[in-house]
Amino acid sequence: MNARALISLIIPCYNEQAVIELCHRRVAAAVDPIRDYDFEIIYINDGSRDETLRLLEGIAQSDKRTRIVNLSRNFGKEAALTAGLDNAKGDAAIILDADLQDPPELIPKLIHAWKDRDADVVYGQRTSRLGETWFKKFSASAFYRLINRISGRVDIPYNTGDFRLMNRRALDALKDLREQHRFMKGLFAWIGYKQIAFPYVREPRAGGRTKWDYLSLWNLSLEGITGFSMTPLRLASIFGFIISAFAFIFGCYILLHTLVAGSDVPGYPSLMVMVTFLSGIQLLTIGILGEYIGRIFNETKKRPLYFIDKIIEHNT
Ligand code: UDP
Ligand code: MG
Numbered sequence: 001m002n003a004r005a006l007i008s009l010i011i012p013c014y015n016e017q018a019v020i021e022l023c024h025r026r027v028a029a030a031v032d033p034i035r036d037y038d039f040e041i042i043y044i045n046d047g048s049r050d051e052t053l054r055l056l057e058g059i060a061q062s063d064k065r066t067r068i069v070n071l072s073r074n075f076g077k078e079a080a081l082t083a084g085l086d087n088a089k090g091d092a093a094i095i096l097d098a099d100l101q102d103p104p105e106l107i108p109k110l111i112h113a114w115k116d117r118d119a120d121v122v123y124g125q126r127t128s129r130l131g132e133t134w135f136k137k138f139s140a141s142a143f144y145r146l147i148n149r150i151s152g153r154v155d156i157p158y159n160t161g162d163f164r165l166m167n168r169r170a171l172d173a174l175k176d177l178r179e180q181h182r183f184m185k186g187l188f189a190w191i192g193y194k195q196i197a198f199p200y201v202r203e204p205r206a207g208g209r210t211k212w213d214y215l216s217l218w219n220l221s222l223e224g225i226t227g228f229s230m231t232p233l234r235l236a237s238i239f240g241f242i243i244s245a246f247a248f249i250f251g252c253y254i255l256l257h258t259l260v261a262g263s264d265v266p267g268y269p270s271l272m273v274m275v276t277f278l279s280g281i282q283l284l285t286i287g288i289l290g291e292y293i294g295r296i297f298n299e300t301k302k303r304p305l306y307f308i309d310k311i312i313e314h315n316t
Contacts, residue, residue, distance in 0.1 A: 006038045007111065008090030012080035013098040014046040017055060018207035023098050024059045024066075030104040037111065041066045043098075044084045047074030057312060064314035072307040077211075078182035079306040081162060085171060087311070094165045100206035102163035106198075110165045113198050120170045120193035124163035126202040136217075143221050147186075150231035156189045156224075157197065164188065178305065180298045183224040190228075226291050233292060236285035243278065 013020060031039045045053050045068060060066045069087050094110060096102050113122045144158040162184055173191040
């Protein structure tokens, strides 16, 4: 009888031919000495256009703990992660990046923290961000301050990524959240349960290139804010209130001024200022409405989050 708990390692890969084999070697080396648990290693190939799938097939043949979930196209990291979590059979799952930014050597420590402190989730928290520009660090910290102010009860921890361990009940909770717009850090926090931080040093990529540029980071922030806060929608009424109050006072002033000093038909500049200012605010609030309506549109379609092309397992 095998009573050992099973832990699923979940590794999304998109165009990772430069690092994938090194990744597997390091993951295998990290889990090989662990005797108290069994492991399954799930690679999700997120529609890579390079040799990643072929290399993964080789890995699956050489290591019978591995399973490859090949998606039908590139769905993005969030969907790839979800595919991995859906396919995990373990009593707990650990999420890792293929580029080795989350060092696999920490796996035993994560498991230890999980068991030791009886947590449902152990999330990696970066103590430093090696290889990142000051602008990225600054904008990231500003973003977390903002989103935590406006997202109400959900506390999205600062400096965390997807690197984490989740037990079965946290996994099942997360699996119930099927929204299209998946701001994973927010979803992870939203489920609640006992979550503890695990400080670690995030390393630079082991090879290959990041798939994030500033535009996609901007989009990610929008996902986070619109997915977890209605505050921007309220901004329109706040702006409207402030501006009407201002307009009312201004109107009284003009009335008094005309009564006392007569009209001298000035006011073209002030008129222009008001018109352009107000149209700016109107466009901004329509844009905010659009962000939410677009998301409602996407959610109402209720499309599946991904399609699986095939699952490859070690054949004996
Ligand atoms: N990834 C993915 N699908 C994508 C983009 C990225 O599965 O569309 C994977 C990628 O292979 C890597 C992880 O997500 O394992 C993190 O990606 P990346 O290193 O580019 O992001 P960063 O670490 O720079 O945030
Ligand atoms: Mg990376």
